Amino acid sequence: MTKINNRVARRITSDWVSLFPEFSVWQPLRLLRRIGPVLQGITLDKSTESDQYYPTVHVHSLVQDFPVISLTLAQRLVKSSGIQEPIEVDRHPEEFRSAAVRLEEQSALSLRQTPELREIVEALRAFAVVAQRGRFPEAIPELRDSVFIPAASGDSEAADESLRLVAELSEQWSKYEAPPGWTDTREWLDWLRVTADAVPSLTSLVDAQIAKHNLSKIHSG
Structure with missing residues (x-):
């Protein structure tokens, strides 16, 4: 079973930013864009075993002195049942495109047009x-x-x-x-x-x- 290492993380990140060119790669598995004093992000959050990742949308306020980029208003990709839906690393090539479509549909804030x-x-x-x-x-x-x-x-x-x-x-x-x-x-x-x-x-x-x-x-x- 493939684990997320630096090489795999870069490949996964590259695939996702190709689908969301409105965002920039900030770090491996982290896509961001800035809207004035706010960051909007797509985080590909590794599972504990690093064999899966959870696509997650979020925002972060820059009007605070904070040591990390937070996951405020975080929404993880979920199935129709409401259960969180991780993407297995081994299934990433087959699943990331459809996962991106569902994440975009589920996001409270647009991932295409820049939210006001x-x-x-x-x-x-x-x-x-x-x-x-x-x-x-x-x-x-x-x-x-x-x-x-x-x-x-x-x-x-x-x-x-x-x-x-x-x-x-x-x-x-x-x-x-x-x-x-x-x-x-x-x-x-x-x-x-x-x-x-x-x-x-x-x-x-x-x-x-x-x-x-x-x-x-x-x-x-």
Whole structure:
């Protein structure tokens, strides 16, 4: 049974980018394109045994100082039953094209036409709303990104819409619980508002993240 090594990873990556030329190869098994302060990605996530991979679409906000490219809003390829569908390395030549078609059909965000930033923000909001099942703060990264992404791109109206949603959702949280790293939800809300208004700092952070993660040659839509 073939395992994913460096050579195999390069071949698999080359096959996938040939189907999605709108993206760039960032690393083996990682395709990315940049949409302003956001990355949209297709990750070919290796299985534990490295004999399979899981095609996965995702986004990543550059308006954060983060050590890796995250898999925010990750959607793995699934069968009609909803079960995740890995691609066996030995079956890759026969299956990757049809897998790419299904992944494109399943993706909440277009993998062809470049999504509008508002579409990405709306997807983050929708995810956060569904995640609110209890009184504990949920989907904090997605809520933060839904504010900072439009703020960094100069869309203050969308940033304000997200701030209103965050404030509304936070009313459901227990007064004894706050977002991770914070002791008071109100302080976190104030931080979101103040940071969203500091647009030059946000755009500088985006530039710093582009340099940190070697993204200067990534296709920009």
